[in-house]
Amino acid sequence: MLRVALTGGIGSGKSLVGEYLELLGAIVFDSDQLARDVVERGTPGFDAIVKRFGDGVLTDGQINRAKLAELIFNDKSARADLEGIIHPRVKELSDRIIANAPEGSVVVNQIPILFETNGASRFDLVITVESENALRFQRLRERGMKDYEIEKRMAAQASSEQRRGIAHFCLENNGTREDLLSAVERLWENELAPRAGE
Numbered sequence: 001m002l003r004v005a006l007t008g009g010i011g012s013g014k015s016l017v018g019e020y021l022e023l024l025g026a027i028v029f030d031s032d033q034l035a036r037d038v039v040e041r042g043t044p045g046f047d048a049i050v051k052r053f054g055d056g057v058l059t060d061g062q063i064n065r066a067k068l069a070e071l072i073f074n075d076k077s078a079r080a081d082l083e084g085i086i087h088p089r090v091k092e093l094s095d096r097i098i099a100n101a102p103e104g105s106v107v108v109n110q111i112p113i114l115f116e117t118n119g120a121s122r123f124d125l126v127i128t129v130e131s132e133n134a135l136r137f138q139r140l141r142e143r144g145m146k147d148y149e150i151e152k153r154m155a156a157q158a159s160s161e162q163r164r165g166i167a168h169f170c171l172e173n174n175g176t177r178e179d180l181l182s183a184v185e186r187l188w189e190n191e192l193a194p195r196a197g198e
Contacts, residue, residue: 002124002196012173031111044089052081106196
C-alpha cells in the first residue's frame with residue numbers, strides 16, 4: 001500500500017486532483033469531510049463543540065461552520081481547543097480507512113493543513129497542488145467568498161514555500177483542467193501506481 005498526502009492552499013485545486021486520482025484508481029478521502037462528519041449532530045464531537053463554544057455556534061440545531069470559523073480565526077486559544085476536539089477524531093477515522101484498504105492500494109488523504117499539523121511523516125509521499133494567488137482568488141470568488149474572507153483563510157494556512165518544502169511532488173495548477181489532468185495522469189503512471197505494487 002502507498003499512503004499519500006495531498007495538500008495545497010485553499011483554491012489551489014487539490015479537490016480536483018483528488019477527483020482525478022480517484023478516477024485513476026486511488027482510494028481518496030478528504031480530511032475536511034471527515035472533520036464535518038465527526039461533529040455531526042448526535043456525535044461526541046458535536047457535544048464537545050457545544051460544551052466548549054456554547055449554543056451560539058448553532059443554527060437550527062446544527063453547527064454553523066461560518067460562525068465557528070469567525071470565532072476561531074480571531075482567537076488562537078479557541079482555535080487550538082477546536083483542533084483538540086476535531087483532529088484526534090479525524091485521525092482515528094483516517095487510520096480506519098487506511099487499515100481497511102486492500103493490499104497494493106494507493107490511499108490518498110486530502111489534508112489542507114498538512115504542514116500546520118506536522119503530519120507529513122505519517123505518509124510515504126506528499127503531493128502539493130500550487131496555484132498563483134490571483135487564480136486562487138478568482139476561483140474562491142466564484143464559490144461566493146468575499147476577498148477579506150479569502151485573505152483571512154490564506155493567512156491562516158501555510159505558505160506555498162512551506163508546502164513545497166515538505167512535498168515530494170508539486171502539481172502546478174495555473175493552466176486548464178486538461179493540463180492538470182495530464183499532469184495527474186503522468187504522476188499516477190510514473191510514480192504512484194508503480195510504487196503501490198512494490
